[in-house]
Amino acid sequence: MQCDEVRRIADLYIDNQLDEDTADSVQRHLFVCATCNHDIETVRTAVALLKANIASEQPTSSFKDRTTAMLFDRLRDHLHTSSPNLSAIQWPLPID
Numbered sequence: 139m140q141c142d143e144v145r146r147i148a149d150l151y152i153d154n155q156l157d158e159d160t161a162d163s164v165q166r167h168l169f170v171c172a173t174c175n176h177d178i179e180t181v182r183t184a185v186a187l188l189k190a191n192i193a194s195e196q197p198t199s200s201f202k203d204r205t206t207a208m209l210f211d212r213l214r215d216h217l218h219t220s221s222p223n224l225s226a227i228q229w230p231l232p233i234d
Contacts, residue, residue: 141174
């Protein structure tokens with residue numbers, strides 16, 4: 139594996155999103171390439187620091203309610219109302 143290939147898939151490698159063979163190829167490359175190894179370790183360190191120091195925030199229920207109402211208001215003109223059953227499920231929102 140070449141440096142340009144490693145750079146192209148570095149994020150996937152760091153996030154453990156590569157298949158086993160590709161990840162092994164990246165690891166072999168990192169063993170012999172100090173530059174790529176440094177780059178990968180720098181990003182890993184940055185990710186670990188961010189995860190450790192940034193708290194996960196959850197929206198309040200009132201924020202969810204206001205946001206849902208605003209989205210429905212803005213999407214109202216785009217929803218198909220010809221079939222009441224379909225219009226209710228056409229735009230499922232990923233809000234808990």
